[in-house]
Amino acid sequence: MPFWLRVPLVLALLIGGYFGLFALLGVVLERYFLLTGFGPDRAASAGAAMALGAEITLKLTLISGLAGLVIGVFAGMFRLSRRAWVRLPASFYIWVTRGTPLLVQILFAYNALPLLLKPLWPEAQQVLTPYWAAFIALSFNVGAYNAEVVRAGIQAIPKGQWEAAWSLGLSPADTMRFVILPQALRIVVPPLVNNVVALLKDSSLASVIALTELALSGQRIISATFRPVEVYLAVAAIYLLLTTVLTSFTNLLEKRLQTAGR
Amino acid sequence: MKRVLLLLAVLGLAVALAQVRSLDQIKRSGEIRIGTEGAFPPFNYFDEKNQLVGFEIDLGNAIAKRLGLKPVWITQAFDSLLIQLNQGRFDFVIASHGITEERAKAVDFTNPHYCTGGVIVSKKGGPKTAKDLQGKVVGVQIGTTYMEAAQKIPGIKQVRTYQKDPDALQDLLSGRLDAWITDRFVAKEAIKERKLENTLQVGELVFQEKVAMAVAKGNKSVLQALNQALSDLMKDGTYAQISKKWFGEDVRCK
Numbered sequence: 163m164p165f166w167l168r169v170p171l172v173l174a175l176l177i178g179g180y181f182g183l184f185a186l187l188g189v190v191l192e193r194y195f196l197l198t199g200f201g202p203d204r205a206a207s208a209g210a211a212m213a214l215g216a217e218i219t220l221k222l223t224l225i226s227g228l229a230g231l232v233i234g235v236f237a238g239m240f241r242l243s244r245r246a247w248v249r250l251p252a253s254f255y256i257w258v259t260r261g262t263p264l265l266v267q268i269l270f271a272y273n274a275l276p277l278l279l280k281p282l283w284p285e286a287q288q289v290l291t292p293y294w295a296a297f298i299a300l301s302f303n304v305g306a307y308n309a310e311v312v313r314a315g316i317q318a319i320p321k322g323q324w325e326a327a328w329s330l331g332l333s334p335a336d337t338m339r340f341v342i343l344p345q346a347l348r349i350v351v352p353p354l355v356n357n358v359v360a361l362l363k364d365s366s367l368a369s370v371i372a373l374t375e376l377a378l379s380g381q382r383i384i385s386a387t388f389r390p391v392e393v394y395l396a397v398a399a400i401y402l403l404l405t406t407v408l409t410s411f412t413n414l415l416e417k418r419l420q421t422a423g424r
Numbered sequence: 425m426k427r428v429l430l431l432l433a434v435l436g437l438a439v440a441l442a443q444v445r446s447l448d449q450i451k452r453s454g455e456i457r458i459g460t461e462g463a464f465p466p467f468n469y470f471d472e473k474n475q476l477v478g479f480e481i482d483l484g485n486a487i488a489k490r491l492g493l494k495p496v497w498i499t500q501a502f503d504s505l506l507i508q509l510n511q512g513r514f515d516f517v518i519a520s521h522g523i524t525e526e527r528a529k530a531v532d533f534t535n536p537h538y539c540t541g542g543v544i545v546s547k548k549g550g551p552k553t554a555k556d557l558q559g560k561v562v563g564v565q566i567g568t569t570y571m572e573a574a575q576k577i578p579g580i581k582q583v584r585t586y587q588k589d590p591d592a593l594q595d596l597l598s599g600r601l602d603a604w605i606t607d608r609f610v611a612k613e614a615i616k617e618r619k620l621e622n623t624l625q626v627g628e629l630v631f632q633e634k635v636a637m638a639v640a641k642g643n644k645s646v647l648q649a650l651n652q653a654l655s656d657l658m659k660d661g662t663y664a665q666i667s668k669k670w671f672g673e674d675v676r677c678k
Contacts, residue, residue, distance in 0.1 A: 203472035211474050273507065280443075287443070287513070372500045381588065382470050385463035388590045388614045 183407070188213035191396060198392040208383045208393075215379030216400050222296060222375060223362040223408075229301035230361070231354065234308020239338065241313050252309070259306035264299065265367050271299040272371040296368035296375075304361045308354060315350035316342055348419050355412040359405050366401075376400055443512030447645035450515055455494045458484045459514035462499035463588070465613050466670050467520045479670040480518045483537060486662050490653040503567045506531050510640050516650060520607070522569040522633040531641055534650045536634035538667075539677035542570040544627035545596065545611045546603040552627030560602035563592035570605045573631045589614070597623070605630055609671065634677055 192209030200208060240252035259267070272295035276287040283289075290298075319342050327337040369378035380397040384390050450456050460468045460480060468478040476497055488495035498514050509517050509531055516534075523533050544551060551557050558579035564571040566585040574583045586592040589606050593614055596604045604611075611626055637654075639646045657663045658676060667674050 201472070207472050207474045211470075273504070273511070277511065287511075370501055370504075382463055384590045385588060386465050386469045386471070386617075388593055388618050390588075390590050390594050 184213045184217045187216060187400070187403075194396060195392070198389075200387065200389075200392075204387065208387075211374075211379045211383065212376065212396065212400065215374055215376040216404065218293075218374065219362065219365055219376040219401075220404055222293070222300065222365050222368070222373075223358065223404075226297050226300035226365075227304060227358045227361055229297070230304035230308055230357075233301060233305030234354075235312050235343075237305060237309035238312025238316065241309060242316060255302075256306045256309050259303055260310075264303050264364055265370065267303055268296060268299040268367055268371060271295040292368065292371045292373035295371060296365070296373050300361060300365060300368070303364070304357055307357050307360075311350045311353045311357065312346070314353075315346035318349055319345050351412075351416055351419060355409065355416070358412070359408060362405055362408060363401060444510070444640040444643055445512065445515055445646075446643065447649050450493065450646070451491075455496050456488050456491065456516075457496045457498055457514040458488070459498050459500055459505050459509060459517040460484070460519045461502045461505065463502070464520055464610070465617075466609060468518075479538075479666060479675075480520065482666045482669070483657075483663070484518045486657055486666065487650065487653045490656060491649055506638060509638060512640065515646055516637050516639045518637045520635050521638055523636050524569060524572075527638070531638040532643065532647050533636040533638055534647060535654060536636045536677045537654060538635050538675040539632065540635060540675070541608050541629040541632040542573050542605050543608040543611050543629055544603050544605055545593075545615075545624055546627060547596070547623060548625050550625070551603050552625065554628065554630055556627075557603060561600070563595055563601040563604045565589045565592060565606065569633055570607070570630075574605045577630065593618075603627075609675075 188209045190209075191212050192205050195205035195208050196202065237252045237255060240248045241256065243249045243252075272290065272292060275295070275298070276290050279286040323341055323345070324337060327341045328334075332341070365375060366377035368375055369381065372378065374382070376397060380393045384393045387393070445453075460476075462468055462470055462476055464478070466478055467480045468476065471477045476499065481497070484497075485495050500508055500513075502519060505517050505519055506521070506527065508514065517531075518537070520540075521527060521533075522540075523536065527533070544553070544557070546552065551560055554577050557577055559581045561582045561584060562574050562577075562580055563584045563586055564574045566587060571583070571585060574580065584592075584595070584601065586595070589604075589610055592601065592604045592606070595601045597620075606614075608626070608629065615621060615624055615626070637650055639650065654663075663676065664674050667676070
């Protein structure tokens with residue numbers, strides 16, 4: 163199949179699969195809640211609410227995972243810089259982010275950040291809804307962990323590669339971009355994937371700022387029905403499903419990168 | 425966790441007082457923002473159609489209508505509602521806050537919009553009165569006035585705190601708790617919702633309390649408007665009608 167045909171086809175399949183997954187999830191959940199003794203109306207709304215919560219969880223994970231990747235690559239490179247004014251801010255960011263709990267970071271992004279930004283940006287409180295506050299906290303959190311992974315990956319490339327590139331007359335920036343990073347990124351894919359899977363589970367902490375993702379939509383159903391066992395069972399199963407879907411995609415990616423590397 | 429919230433509260437209080445809107449500013453915008461929890465049936469919760477409903481939601485809407493404003497509902501975690509009130513995220517909070525000295529230091533309460541009490545819930549044959557609780561394990565929801573009340577009853581073996589009332593109920597059913605202390609309306613709703621009439625019994629009132637709406641500290645104009653609107657609704661029968669709809673009785677303080 164030609165390339166120009168394959169790209170839109172794969173994209174269409176992905177988008178269709180995405181919406182299909184959550185529509186199916188809603189139906190399955192409704193059946194499950196009916197079986198566990200919920201009333202028909204409650205089962206339907208609980209199924210729909212939890213499917214929506216699952217979609218918010220996945221979407222939040224994907225966008226903050228992507229942002230965290232960009233942050234991580236730059237912070238990881240900057241940490242290895244020989245210039246102190248590049249290295250120190252990156253080290254500081256990684257130190258603070260890895261040294262404080264994500265729960266506190268999420269609470270901080272929602273409750274304190276708008277007030278601190280207020281002098282510069284008066285609308286911060288309106289803009290930083292629970293969703294965007296969670297996005298900021300999660301992407302900066304995963305970014306710091308990614309940075310350490312990227313740093314380890316760069317340091318894993320033998321010194322001879324640098325020397326060879328320099329002897330060919332490449333500048334340090336070009337060496338990084340064309341020689342080191344392509345090799346390093348292949349090494350760091352498995353640990354980066356690990357971080358994204360952890361991120362998906364960590365996103366449940368966003369429920370403390372009342373973002374209606376999967377965990378909170380479950381809690382809301384519990385507070386109206388007083389049935390923690392049935393609902394938490396479903397919540398856990400959906401997280402497992404989402405992480406499984408995510409890892410099966412990234413496994414595919416890893417395989418591709420490996421064959422391309424040989 | 426508690427300490428973190430406290431820290432954020434202090435931080436918030438210091439910088440945020442200016443953001444709280446007065447009645448004039450609210451009237452100019454045409455919308456009044458109301459904070460609630462959305463997880464406390466039958467007062468404020470998400471129903472079968474996933475809509476925010478309940479006694480306090482109906483009451484809040486009636487008050488907004490009385491003031492000629494459009495209500496905008498914002499749901500947040502119970503233990504951070506009063507913090508965010510002082511940050512100006514909403515104009516007032518209606519979320520079944522019992523009036524306590526501690527809370528009255530942080531926010532200003534309106535006149536009470538209903539009266540309730542904490543009851544002892546246990547399995548049939550279990551403790552029914554405060555005296556029966558000697559040497560027993562009791563469960564309560566964290567951060568509530570029931571938690572404080574339970575801790576004051578002498579002779580209790582242990583008071584376990586839970587994030588949410590349903591978790592305490594679950595432990596009561598599985599035998600890890602001898603009793604669960606909660607709001608009498610919550611107990612009624614839980615027993616009805618899970619059809620536990622033959623398993624559980626509701627014992628005596630442990631304490632009574634007045635429940636009120638809250639506005640940010642010092643926001644007098646909004647406080648007065650809310651008090652006026654509430655007393656109007658109580659006089660013209662709207663309040664009685666809403667209360668009958670949810671409880672079959674008039675729950676105003678006598």
